[in-house]
Every structure is written in C-alpha cells, then in structure tokens.
Amino acid sequence: MLRAKFFFLVFSLFSFSLLAQQEGRLETDRPDQTECPFIVKKGYIQMEWGFNRQVESGVLSWTYPTSLMKIGLGKRWEARYTSVWGREEGQSTYQSDAVGFKYALLFPEKSFARVSLIAHYRINDQKRDESERNNQRHSVGDFVFTVQHDFAKGFGLGYNVGAEMHSNGTAECIYRFAPNMNIGKRGYAYVEVFGRVPSSSQTDQWVDGGLAYYISDDLKLDISAGKSLQSEQTWYVALGLSFRFKVF
Numbered sequence: 001m002l003r004a005k006f007f008f009l010v011f012s013l014f015s016f017s018l019l020a021q022q023e024g025r026l027e028t029d030r031p032d033q034t035e036c037p038f039i040v041k042k043g044y045i046q047m048e049w050g051f052n053r054q055v056e057s058g059v060l061s062w063t064y065p066t067s068l069m070k071i072g073l074g075k076r077w078e079a080r081y082t083s084v085w086g087r088e089e090g091q092s093t094y095q096s097d098a099v100g101f102k103y104a105l106l107f108p109e110k111s112f113a114r115v116s117l118i119a120h121y122r123i124n125d126q127k128r129d130e131s132e133r134n135n136q137r138h139s140v141g142d143f144v145f146t147v148q149h150d151f152a153k154g155f156g157l158g159y160n161v162g163a164e165m166h167s168n169g170t171a172e173c174i175y176r177f178a179p180n181m182n183i184g185k186r187g188y189a190y191v192e193v194f195g196r197v198p199s200s201s202q203t204d205q206w207v208d209g210g211l212a213y214y215i216s217d218d219l220k221l222d223i224s225a226g227k228s229l230q231s232e233q234t235w236y237v238a239l240g241l242s243f244r245f246k247v248f
Contacts, residue, residue, distance in 0.1 A: 024217065028242045029068060031210040031222035033194045034158045034178040035146045037116035039104050040072035046244040052086075054236035061088035071247075076104040080120065098122045098141070108150070118162075119143040140165045144174055154182030164196070172196040186214045195229075205229045212240075219243045 027038035030048050040046045048070075052063040063086040071079045083097040100120030108114050121141040144162030151157070160176040173196060180190035188211070195205035210224025220242040228234035 025214055026218055026220060026242060026244045028212075028220060028222075030240045030242065031212060031224040031238065032158070032176075032178045032180075032190050032192045032208070033206075034160050034176040034192060035102075035118050035144055036158060037102075037104065037114045037146045037148050039074075039076060039102060039116070040070045040078045040244065042072045042074050043248045044072045044244050044246050046070045046072075046242065048240065048242040050238050050240045052236050052238040054234075056234050057231060058233045059088070062086055070102075078102045080118070082120065097124050100141075105145075112149075114148045116146050117143065118146060140167050142174065144176075154188075156180045160194075172198070183211075188212055192226075204231065204234065210238075218245070 024041075026040075026046060027036050028046075028048050029035045030050055046069070048068040050063065050066040052066065054061055054063070063084060065085065067083050067085075069081045073079060078101065080100045080102060081097070082100075085092070098120040100118065102116050102118045104114075104116045106113065106115040119141065120143075122139050142162060142164040144160040146160045147158065149157045156179070158176075158178045158180065160174060162174045163171045164174060165171050174194075175197070176192065176194035178190050178192035178194075180188055182188045189209070191207070191209040193205070193207050206226050206228055208224060208226030210222060212220060212222040214220050220240075222240035222242070223238070224240070225237045226235060
C-alpha cells in the first residue's frame with residue numbers, strides 16, 4: 001500500500017509538470033533559509049515540501065513535511081500558507097501554521113537587484129520551524145526584505161533582513177546570507193549563514209549548504225544540511241520536493 005501511494009505521488013507530480021509547462025523555471029524559497037524575491041506566476045499554485053531529520057541538543061526529531069503553498073495573484077503579489085508537521089520522542093506533532101503574502105518591490109531591469117517583501121501572521125505556533133531552533137511559544141508574525149543579485153558566469157547572491165514580532169512586544173532581528181552558483185544547466189549549489197539577533201540560548205546562529213536539481217521547469221529536487229554554530233549537538237539534514245501547476 002505504501003509503495004503504491006509513493007508511485008501514485010510520483011506519477012501525479014510528473015503529470016502536473018507536463019500540464020504546467022510555461023516559460024521560465026519555478027523559483028523556490030527552499031532549500032536554503034534565505035527566502036527568494038520571485039513571485040509565482042498568476043494563476044499557478046506552487047508547493048514546496050521539506051522532509052527533515054534534526055537533532056536539537058541531542059534530541060532526535062523528524063519533520064514530514066514542512067509545507068509552503070504559494071498562489072500567484074499577479075505580477076507583484078502571491079499569497080502564502082505554511083504548515084509544519086513532525087515527530088519527536090515517538091509522538092506525532094502539529095507544530096505551526098501561518099498565512100502571509102509576498103510583494104515584489106523592485107525588478108532587475110529597473111534597479112540594482114530583485115527585491116520583495118514577505119510577511120506572515122502565525123495562526124498557531126506550537127514550535128517554530130525546526131531550522132530556527134526557538135521553541136518559545138510566543139511568535140506573532142514576521143517580515144523580511146528579500147534581495148537577489150545575479151552576476152556573470154552563473155553566480156548569485158541572496159540575502160534577507162527582517163524581524164519576528166513576539167506577543168510580549170519584543171522582537172528579534174532576522175538575517176540570512178546565501179551565495180550560490182549554477183552547476184550545469186539544471187543544478188545549483190549554495191552555502192549560507194543565518195540566524196537572529198540579539199543572540200541568546202534560544203537564538204542559534206547557523207551555517208548550512210545544499211544542492212538543487214531541476215527535473216523540469218516545474219519540478220525540482222533538493223538536499224541540504226546545516227549545523228548550529230552554538231551547539232555541537234544541534235544539526236539537521238533535509239530532502240525537498242517542489243512543483244507547480246496552473247489552476248486559473
């Protein structure tokens with residue numbers, strides 16, 4: 001039964017890929033933590049799934065999956081919904097969900113870079129995204145300005161600056177910095193540093209890296225791994241799957 005479901009999922013994704021062909025590849029916010037400034041094309045739904053194995057202070061847990069659904073509403077707008085399911089110490093857990101949007105502020109032909117604003121309101125937050133390592137249940141929402149520079153010979157640079165707001169009126173600054181390079185015509189690699197300030201025992205600083213590969217313009221696979229710079233026993237590895245299809 002499990003094998004049949006797996007093959008049905010793969011077949012469905014390739015069918016979506018064939019139906020959704022359009023000019024240009026899908027651009028995703030994963031596998032790095034640095035959100036991208038690209039907007040999903042109008043009328044398309046884009047799904048980005050991550051399956052993570054992580055150890056936090058020696059405690060093993062799984063996330064299956066982290067899910068980001070995006071709907072293209074126009075040249076400048078997309079709607080977003082995120083959810084996180086997982087398993088920790090033998091218990092299945094529903095960790096968080098949030099709604100939000102992305103708005104394109106600047107385009108490369110008219111500016112030095114591509115720039116967008118992303119904002120989320122957290123409907124429920126039993127635990128933040130496992131990559132951010134803060135399990136205090138007080139997050140209200142967050143926003144980041146996301147910037148992408150593309151250089152010659154397939155090199156690029158993405159970075160985010162923003163903040164997360166808490167129910168007690170305080171905030172943490174978010175930073176993410178991710179140089180990347182193309183590998184052939186279908187792949188790319190990146191390295192990244194990310195974290196929050198002010199730094200505390202609940203606010204880790206991280207380094208990570210990964211690879212991504214396009215099966216088609218509408219179907220993408222990725223693998224990544226990261227390590228806390230503050231805790232020797234805190235790390236994660238992840239596999240990802242992203243695809244898009246037209247709905248209106």
